[in-house]
Amino acid sequence: MTGLSAFPTLPGRTVGAPVDGARRLLLRDVRLHRSGPADPVEPVAAEPLDVHLDRLGPRPLGDPRLVDLLEAARLTGHGGAHVAAALRWRAVAAGAGPLTVVANGAESEPVAGKDGTLLRQRPHLVLDGLMLAAESLGAHRAVVWLHGDDDGGRRALLAALAERRWSDSRLPVEVLMGPVHYLAGESSAITRAVQGGPALPTVRRRRGDPRAPRTLVHNVETLARLALLARGHAPAGTRLLSVLGADRVVVEVEQTTTFGQLLAGLGWPAAPQAVLLGGYGGLWAPWERLSHLPVDERALRAEGLTLGAGVVLPLAAGECGLRATADLVDYLASMSARQCGPCRFGLPALADSWRALAEGRDVLGEVLDDAGAVEGRGACHHPDGATRLVASAVATFEADVAAHRAGRPCVAGGSGPSSAGWSSSLPSSAVPASTGPTPGERR
Amino acid sequence: MSRDPGPAVRLRVDPVACEGVGLCAQVADRSVTLDRWGYPVLAAELEPGAATRQARRAVRACPRKALWLESAVPDR
Structure with missing residues (x-):
């Protein structure tokens, strides 16, 4: 285990050690390649079906009453929004049209890798959850949705499905490969795609037709947790996190672990100045505020924070948070689906004004105007992610903003206008391409 | 009407x-303004009366059929 020296111990256990499958989701923590799909540096074999069954016993059959169990366990969606699963189930059960249940394994945040890791290590746990949801709600189709470039995830799934050929034969599982785009994992885009349309976000207009097709999209981690709950295991007290430090890692830690313990355990040498929570469409939190908070979503929400889909991006003390944010906003602007005018024109405007601020011009008012012009005005929440990111950056890097506006070098950086560090440490996919994706849907 | x-x-x-x-x-100048790119910014709620009548007209006028009216109180 050559890579393990990079992972000192976390409180309670060794990072990288095998974990108990009934309590935890991952077989082991992994180091991933810096960008792209969640392929580990040292491959971890997927859990075979017989080991899975030995460990957990046979899968119970789906039952409509499972929704009460989800409610009691307070299971929320682990794709980022953390909406109560029971709420989604009840909304779906109210309709009568043909139902498709989707396991969403297309994580789009450039650093995120926990869903792909879960699919590669325990595909049977995810498939159990998918089948349980499909059976409980009387679904007509069961789909696993992946990014088009996630070859490793696809191979793990197909191997697992071949092993299960005899057990789940009533409802075949379709593995669908979507486009490789930031918004291809967005649930309204998936809904549109599984019904035969393009994989682009859409607005739900309120319609009265009870026979309209229904689609329930669950993140793969949500389904894995559901599979454990349905077998009578207590809700897993752990959280899957994708962390980018010297390495890009996916770890499973107790929810009581604080951010301070997490980064110390991963060998982060010194305290960062701030942490980007939830990824590029996430939010910044200053380290003083965060270091003593646990990675538990409920505790974070009480503080007005959220970890979204569990992406943790610390910013080292010497880096300029405004420049880092400028790179993130550029990326988000380049990843607009270019369907909605306010997002298509508003995000580039926001990216420009933020870049000007980071370069030392006094344009905070313009930034706030630009943010206000896109907030809440897209079909999906993509522009809202950008405005939330900008708002959190203004609050977190308050002193830097004041310094930049006054034309002084930033407080944290100290090195003046040319602190080019952070973006070079990001995965290459983070740097927006000069052209961006196709100009999209203008009819 | x-x-x-x-x-x-x-x-x-x-x-x-x-x-x-x-x-x-x-x-519907009472409830719709345009942003700097020409896309509509809508009032949060319509007062009954002239504003609502205007809004109905706007729904009919839209060549893209992009507008609709819904109850301000969410059902359910």
């Missing part, structure tokens, strides 16, 4: 369908 103000409604836009034609802002 009845003169009954009816329940409180609000105007909604499908931003995917909207192409920024801008007729809505001309027809």
